Amino acid sequence: MFDQTLIRICLILGSFITAGYILRRVRLAKVQIEDTIFWLLFSAALLILAIFPGIAYWAANLLGFMSPINFVYVVIIFLLLAKQFFMSIKLSQLDSKVRILTEQVALNEEKVERDKLDL
């Protein structure tokens, strides 16, 4: 019984630290709001699992897990994997945007220099 309480306290702490940190970044205008939604929902999910352990017991029983905490792990791993996947796609898009922008800047620069040479 004791270790379950400890795990729940850890989950609640983790949830509050995540939410607190990300909201602080918003306050300082250091992050875009659309990028914070995932982390707020993530910390909400942790909080719900910690406050209502019945969900983990029910789901573990349903899916045939040995222990309810395994369900909590699976949820966290799944969410982080999904985030990793979408970040990978976003990173790839950003990469191509930087490439296009760099090309554009260089081409503009060349145009300016060519005009100067013509004079």
Add this chain to the structure above:
Amino acid sequence: MSKLLIVIPAHNEEANIVQVVKELTTNYPQYDYVVVNDGSRDKTAAICRAHGYRLIDLPVNLGLAGAFQTGLRFAAENGYDCAMQMDADGQHRPEYIEPMLEALEEGNDIVIGSRFLTVKKPKTLRMVGSYIISWSIRLTTGHAICDPTSGMRMFNRAMVEEFAQNLNYGPEPDTISYLIKNGASVKEVQVEMGERMAGQSYLTFWRSVQYMVKMSVSILLIQWFRKRDTETPYPERSL
């Protein structure tokens, strides 16, 4: 009369852009406009150049917030007194610019062209999102905004500068709720809107759901934690 800039963000609007700009230039030549091409994959930019429209051509796609911010930076740098957003799909009718401008000159910071100020908002599935956002803004600010998702918004000089320089100032209802909370005066003016003339709407069902989640979390939770800083210029450059 105040010097107004109409910002027309355009993403893949080759079918509509000519009609929209032509309507403005022939019937309302007293207003300046600028088309911001948001990295369109179709011929939007080429059509604008061929017709000699005033065009800002973004080399990559930034999304509506980035395209609109570009227009507002243009307005701020070129000394406009106020700016408004006008969709490139023909939904926003220019005959309502004048009443909106009058409302702005009464001393309001933001004027929203609202479809549902005197007209009852229909109880359809499409309007569920609008109801939720209206209710969220009412709950968190105490102000009634009848048509928060209307894209037809006009901003005064102070707002133009604030929008042009800061992070998290997208032209969306959550920014409006944040500004109301910080003392900006927002007024709505009744307008009618047409249907999109041609082409595809950006909002699919799945995107609408995403948009709603983002707006609800943002208005109900995140906006409480934001700090308004109009002193430090260009905070986004110090990320």
